[in-house]
Amino acid sequence: MIxxxxxxxxxxxxxxxxxxxxxxxxxxxxxxVGLTRFFDVDExxxxxxxxxxxKGLTPYKDYFLMATPGFIWVLAPFVWLSGVSTxxxxxxxxxxxxxxxxxxxxxxxxxxLTRSWKWAILPMVILAFLPMPYDKFLEIRPDxxxxxxxxxxxxxxxxxxxxxxKRDRLIWFLSGFAYMASLLVxxxxxxxxxxxxxxxxxxxxxxxxxxxxNFRWQDAGYFLYLVAGFFLPLAGxxxxxxxxxxxxxxxxxxxxxTFEIYYHLQYYMGADLFFYPNxxxxxxxxxxxxxxxxxxxxxxxxxLVVGAYRLVxxxxxxxxxxxxxxxxxxxxxxxxxxxxxKFFPLKHGQYxxxxxxxxxxxxxxxxxxxxxxxxRAGGQASLAVxxxxxxxxxxxxxNDVNAPKLLETNTMQLTEFTALLHTIPLSxxxxxxxxxxxxxxxxxxxxxxxxxxxxxxxSHPPQSLVLYLSSRPADYMYGIDRLGGLSxxxxxxxxxxxxPVAGFGNRLWKRL
Numbered sequence: 096m097i098x099x100x101x102x103x104x105x106x107x108x109x110x111x112x113x114x115x116x117x118x119x120x121x122x123x124x125x126x127x128v129g130l131t132r133f134f135d136v137d138e139x140x141x142x143x144x145x146x147x148x149x150k151g152l153t154p155y156k157d158y159f160l161m162a163t164p165g166f167i168w169v170l171a172p173f174v175w176l177s178g179v180s181t182x183x184x185x186x187x188x189x190x191x192x193x194x195x196x197x198x199x200x201x202x203x204x205x206x207x208l209t210r211s212w213k214w215a216i217l218p219m220v221i222l223a224f225l226p227m228p229y230d231k232f233l234e235i236r237p238d239x240x241x242x243x244x245x246x247x248x249x250x251x252x253x254x255x256x257x258x259x260x261k262r263d264r265l266i267w268f269l270s271g272f273a274y275m276a277s278l279l280v281x282x283x284x285x286x287x288x289x290x291x292x293x294x295x296x297x298x299x300x301x302x303x304x305x306x307x308x309n310f311r312w313q314d315a316g317y318f319l320y321l322v323a324g325f326f327l328p329l330a331g332x333x334x335x336x337x338x339x340x341x342x343x344x345x346x347x348x349x350x351x352x353t354f355e356i357y358y359h360l361q362y363y364m365g366a367d368l369f370f371y372p373n374x375x376x377x378x379x380x381x382x383x384x385x386x387x388x389x390x391x392x393x394x395x396x397x398x399l400v401v402g403a404y405r406l407v408x409x410x411x412x413x414x415x416x417x418x419x420x421x422x423x424x425x426x427x428x429x430x431x432x433x434x435x436x437k438f439f440p441l442k443h444g445q446y447x448x449x450x451x452x453x454x455x456x457x458x459x460x461x462x463x464x465x466x467x468x469x470x471r472a473g474g475q476a477s478l479a480v481x482x483x484x485x486x487x488x489x490x491x492x493x494n495d496v497n498a499p500k501l502l503e504t505n506t507m508q509l510t511e512f513t514a515l516l517h518t519i520p521l522s523x524x525x526x527x528x529x530x531x532x533x534x535x536x537x538x539x540x541x542x543x544x545x546x547x548x549x550x551x552x553x554s555h556p557p558q559s560l561v562l563y564l565s566s567r568p569a570d571y572m573y574g575i576d577r578l579g580g581l582s583x584x585x586x587x588x589x590x591x592x593x594x595p596v597a598g599f600g601n602r603l604w605k606r607l
Contacts, residue, residue: 107475109475109478109479109482110213110214110466110475110478110479110482111213111216113479113482113483113486114216114217114220114482115216116486117220117486117489117490118199118216118219118220118223120490120493121220121223121224121489121493122196122223124493124497125192125195125223125232125233126192127497127501128229128230128233128497128500128501129188129189129191129192129233130185130188130189131500131501131504131505132230132233132500132501132503132504132505133503133504133505133508134184134234134235134505134508134531135234135236136529136530137234137236137445138184138187138234138235138236138530139529139530139531139543140530140542140543140544141166141167141170141235141236141237141530142170142174142183142184142187142235142530142531142533143527143530143531143532143533143542143543144158144160144167144542144543145166145167145168145170145171145173145174146171146174146183146533146534147167147537147542148164148167148168148171148174149171149172149174149175152537153339153340153341154167154341154345155336155341155344155345155348156339156340156341156344156345157540158537158540158541158542159348159540159541159542159557160348161348161349161352161353161356162237162281162282162349163237163278163279163280163281163282163332163349164279165237165240165241165276165279165280165281166236166237166240166241166280166281169190169240169280170187170190170235173186173187173190174533179516179521179534180516181509181512181513183533184505184508184509184512187235188233188234188235190235191232191233191234191235191236191239192233194239194240194243195232195233195239197243198222198232198239198242198243198246198452199219199222199223200219201243201246201247201250202218202219202222202246202452202455202456203215203216203218203219204250205218205246205249205250205253205424205456206218206456206459206460208250208253208254208257208258209253209257209417209420209421209424210459210460210463211463213463214459214463214466217459217462217463218455218456218458218459218460219455220459220489221394221454221455221458221459221462222451222452222454222455224489224492224493225391225394225451225454225455226376226377226387226388226390226391226492226496227369227370227376227377227391227395227444227447227451228369228444228445228447228448228451229376229496229497230376230444230500231444231445231447231448232448232451234445236445237280237281238281238283238445238446238448238449239448240280240281241277241278241280241281241283241284242277242284242448242449242452243277244273244274244276244277244280244284245273245274245277245284245287245288245449246287246452247273247277248270248271248272248273248274248277248287248291249270249287249291249423249424249427251266251267251269251270251273252267252270252291252294252295252321252423253420253423253424254266255267255270255317256294256417256419256420256423257417257420263317264317264320265320267317267320267321267324268320268321268323268324269324270291270321270324271320271321271322271323271324271325271326271327272324272325272327272328273324274287274288274291274324274325275288275324275325275326275327275328275329276328279328279329279332283434283439283446283449284449285434286427286430286431286434286449287427287449288325289426289430290423290426290427290430291321291423291427292318292321292325293426294419294422294423294426295317295318295321296318299318347555351554351555352553352555355552355553355554356552356553364441364442364443365442366435366436366442368442369442369444369447370392370395372384372385372388374499376388376391376496377391377496378492378495378496378497378498378499379495385495385496386491386492386495387492387495387496390488390492394454394455394458395454395458397457397458397461397462398453398454398455398456398457398458398461399457400461401457401458401460401461402425402428402429402453402457403425403429405421405424405425405457405460406421406422406425406426406428406429424453424456427449427453428450428453428456428457431449431450431453432450435447435450466478466481466482469481508531511599512531514598514599515531515532515573515599515603516534518596518599518603519535519570519571519603521534521535522536523535523536523570523571524536524537524538524567524568524569524570524571525537525538525569525570525571525572525573526538526539526542526560526564526569526571526572526573527539527542527543527572527573527574528542528543528544528572528573528574528575528581529543529573529574529602530542530543530544530574531573532573535571538564538567538569538570538571538572539560539563539564539569540557540563541557541560547559547560547581547582547585550582559582559584559585560581560585560588561584561585561588564588564592568592568606569606570605570606571596571603571604571605571606572589572593572603572604573602573603573604574602575589575593575595575601575602575603575604589604592606592607593605593606593607594607
């Protein structure tokens with residue numbers, strides 16, 4: 096006969112077991128959609144730039160790049176190992192899935208450190224389910240790796256603030272290292288760095304203000320270790336720029352050029368753009384309100400409410416370090432939101448990736464509090480029933496939202512790439528306006544985007560396509576269906592010197 100104590104211990108495992116099963120279900124959906132869904136044009140761009148590195152080309156110096164190179168350095172070995180085939184496209188998606196799994200694990204650890212290990216799986220479930228921005232976590236883009244590294248820095252900092260031990264100096268150093276590494280992948284994680292450094296610097300400034308004459312470097316505490324970790328990868332990056340001769344071009348492309356182009360952008364993207372009814376994001380047909388949209392928005396609103404509460408009312412009273420933790424996490428959340436709303440000129444869906452992590456964190460915070468209250472009021476069996484209902488809702492919405500995505504496959508894209516491999520000799524020089532021409536010789540150092548019309552806006556414009564090709568003719572041009580971004584001069588030159596190749600829908604042109 097089973098004792099009441101054994102039965103009680105068994106019931107305690109039920110909530111965690113239910114959530115683990117749900118997380119596995121959601122992970123299977125992630126893999127299915129990730130390996131099936133069509134490739135976004137940005138994914139081709141990053142693979143192309145990575146392929147250039149695999150060929151031995153130097154970013155900034157040998158080809159145009161307006162982003163930090165961390166992500167393409169990570170991808171480059173995989174491009175080289177995959178050989179000349181379509182494998183790299185699916186390998187890239189698998190890398191994104193692994194990165195997403197890492198983000199989930201970090202999120203669970205962060206929740207366990209700051210809230211409850213009992214519900215550490217819950218934020219992982221919410222992020223794995225969250226419809227917006229579901230697809231962007233699966234794509235081959237630096238936002239995901241940058242977020243993974245930034246959260247690593249955050250988790251390490253939170254660990255020191257809440258569980259400081261003998262090795263805390265090393266952890267401070269590693270936290271700063273992770274923060275800087277995230278910026279070298281993509282600079283959009285700057286809110287993590289701002290909040291992470293501010294929480295440590297504020298007490299140091301307080302000490303100095305209270306007694307400037309008695310202030311010593313030792314009073315800076317672990318801030319110096321955080322700074323040391325931060326500047327080590329930055330120093331390595333600067334050394335690489337100087338050693339390769341890419342420093343002048345990189346300085347311009349990473350600073351002035353980016354702002355010069357963004358300043359003149361003529362189209363506006365509202366911060367609420369991706370939260371309107373849309374079948375691509377929330378299921379259904381057309382632009383109707385669906386259950387997916389309602390549940391997604393409910394999670395986002397819950398997270399905003401709970402996050403605001405944690406920001407103004409730290410939950411653990413009387414413990415200074417843990418109060419700093421609350422301010423740190425909520426600070427990153429709201430600075431990220433403010434940056435997205437006010438400062439990012441183009442509010443693409445991938446810009447929501449770091450924010451979504453904290454949406455999952457704070458939504459789980461609110462739900463865990465509700466589940467704990469329900470368990471106290473109705474017992475563990477009642478909690479299990481509620482969790483089963485929660486699972487049913489998540490599974491229903493997941494099927495409704497993601498089943499249509501399995502119909503928008505990447506089969507045609509991969510088939511066309513195979514046809515390109517059979518059509519264009521690998522020794523050919525190709526101007527690539529799209530990004531998927533990974534294995535051919537670069538015929539123009541500005542690839543992947545038809546930015547020709549923006550060159551007059553730059554203080555140091557590159558050589559135009561016409562002038563470049565006049566002295567170094569290209570054999571092929573791909574992505575000509577994106578002609579809208581080219582100048583009239585370039586269009587006239589292309590039509591005079593190239594002709595479309597049959598079977599590629601006006602995308603591939605060959606030199607006459």
